Amino acid sequence: MRPFDDYHGGGYTMLPKLKGGNARRDYGHWLVERGQTSCAYCKMSLVDSYEHWLLLTVDHVIPVSEGRRLGIPKNWYESYSNIVLACSGCNGFRNRYEVSWREPKESWEESEFFEFRDRVFEEKAALIEAARNSETRFYNDRVAPVASAVKSHTRTV
Numbered sequence: 001m002r003p004f005d006d007y008h009g010g011g012y013t014m015l016p017k018l019k020g021g022n023a024r025r026d027y028g029h030w031l032v033e034r035g036q037t038s039c040a041y042c043k044m045s046l047v048d049s050y051e052h053w054l055l056l057t058v059d060h061v062i063p064v065s066e067g068r069r070l071g072i073p074k075n076w077y078e079s080y081s082n083i084v085l086a087c088s089g090c091n092g093f094r095n096r097y098e099v100s101w102r103e104p105k106e107s108w109e110e111s112e113f114f115e116f117r118d119r120v121f122e123e124k125a126a127l128i129e130a131a132r133n134s135e136t137r138f139y140n141d142r143v144a145p146v147a148s149a150v151k152s153h154t155r156t157v
């Protein structure tokens, strides 16, 4: 189940170009109002509390720089069809993502764009999951012990 499945036309109808300059208030909120409320990668809710909402970002599935390099029409890679909600943690794991396996093209069919977006999404999701697992291990090994030491210290004061 991918976030696009719920988009107009099952995710395969080109949606309008993004409006506004702020993820939380503008284009991210556009998705929230249409029922997308959690991180596309780790599934954490981004609307169930104010603190979670502050972590709401928008991920361009095909990164803007890659869309430009590959010759994809700007109205497509800057459209709602190319974005998903992501928590700032997941978004930060892959903010340098590059598509090494794809060459620029003179012209793109919409169907090619959607296939490409879907493949990039799958690939990013796997990379982000691996990064999360590594970060989880670090947290458990190095951060949680500090947190619990601080907690027990606070209790004895």
Ligand SMILES: [Zn+2]
Residues within 6 Å of the ligand: 039, 040, 041, 042, 043, 044, 086, 087, 088, 089, 090, 091
């Ligand atoms: Zn996430």
